[in-house]
Amino acid sequence: MESEREPTVAEAAELLGRHNEIRSRAARQRESRGSAWLQVVGSVLLSVYVGILLVMFTGFDPHESGGGPSQYVHLLLLPVLLFCGLVQGARDRFRVRTRPGVGQVIIGAAPLAAFMVLTALSIAGVAYPWWLNALIPLVLFAATASPALRRLRDPQPSAADDRWSTQPLPPVTRWTTVAIGAAFGIGSAVSTWTWAPLVWMAMWIALLIAAIVGWRMPWGLPRTGFLWGPAHWMLYGAATVVLFALAAVLSTVDTASIAVPFGAASLAFALLVLSSVIPLRTGR
Numbered sequence: 001m002e003s004e005r006e007p008t009v010a011e012a013a014e015l016l017g018r019h020n021e022i023r024s025r026a027a028r029q030r031e032s033r034g035s036a037w038l039q040v041v042g043s044v045l046l047s048v049y050v051g052i053l054l055v056m057f058t059g060f061d062p063h064e065s066g067g068g069p070s071q072y073v074h075l076l077l078l079p080v081l082l083f084c085g086l087v088q089g090a091r092d093r094f095r096v097r098t099r100p101g102v103g104q105v106i107i108g109a110a111p112l113a114a115f116m117v118l119t120a121l122s123i124a125g126v127a128y129p130w131w132l133n134a135l136i137p138l139v140l141f142a143a144t145a146s147p148a149l150r151r152l153r154d155p156q157p158s159a160a161d162d163r164w165s166t167q168p169l170p171p172v173t174r175w176t177t178v179a180i181g182a183a184f185g186i187g188s189a190v191s192t193w194t195w196a197p198l199v200w201m202a203m204w205i206a207l208l209i210a211a212i213v214g215w216r217m218p219w220g221l222p223r224t225g226f227l228w229g230p231a232h233w234m235l236y237g238a239a240t241v242v243l244f245a246l247a248a249v250l251s252t253v254d255t256a257s258i259a260v261p262f263g264a265a266s267l268a269f270a271l272l273v274l275s276s277v278i279p280l281r282t283g284r
Helices: 009-029 033-057 065-093 102-124 132-153 171-189 196-213 221-227 230-252 259-277
Strands: none
Touching: 033 065, 033 102, 033 132, 033 230, 065 171, 065 196, 065 221, 065 230, 102 132, 171 196, 171 221, 171 230, 171 259, 230 259
C-alpha cells in the first residue's frame, strides 16, 4: 500500500491559511467580553429594580393619599428604559446577532412572573414570606446573567475585545449624555413635590418623542450607547444607583428633607456631565 503523499510547502501554507481564517471567523462570532459585561450589568439593573419594587410595595395601601411608594416608581423606571435604548447601540457595536433561545426566555420569564404575582399580593393586602423579596431578584439575576458569566469565564478573547475603549465623545453625543443627566436631575429634584406627576408626565412624553424621532439619528440613544466606552457606562451606572437609592429612601421614610432629592439630583446630573467630557484627550 502506497504511503500518503506529504503535502508540498504551498499546500501546507494554504492549509495553515484556512486554519487561521476559521479561527479568525470563530473569534468574530464569539461574543465579546465587553458585551458580556454589559449583559451582567443589565441583569443587575433588572434584579435590583425588581427587588426595590417588591420592598416598596410590601404593605402597600392602594388607598393611601399621595400614591404612597408608587409615586417613586418613575425614579426606577427612567434609568431602566434609557438603558434599554442605550444598550441596543452597544449590541450593534459588538455585532451581537444572537437572540436568547426559548428555554432561556422561559427561565428568565419565570422569576418575572413570580415578581408580578408577589406585587399583586402586596397590593391586595395578602401577606407572604418576607424572604421571597430577596429570593426573586437573586433567581432573576442567576437566570439572566448566567450566559454572560459563562462567556466571561472563557479565557479565549474575541476579535472585538481590543476595540472597546473610552474615547472622547462627539459634540452631539456629549449633549445627549448631558440631556440624560438633566432628565435624571429633574426627576430626582421634583420627586417629593405635589405636582411631580405632572412633571413626570411631561418628561415621559418628551422622552418618548425623542426616542422615536432620534432612534436612527446621531443624537439618539442607540448611537449614544454605540459610542460610549467603559467609563461612560460606569458613570451611568453610578447615576442609576443614585436614583435607585433615592427611590428606596423616599419610599421607606415618612418625611424627607428637601436636601435629599436635591442632593441626589445634583449628584446624578454631575456624574453624567462628567461622563460627557471624559476622557479629555484620545488615549494612545
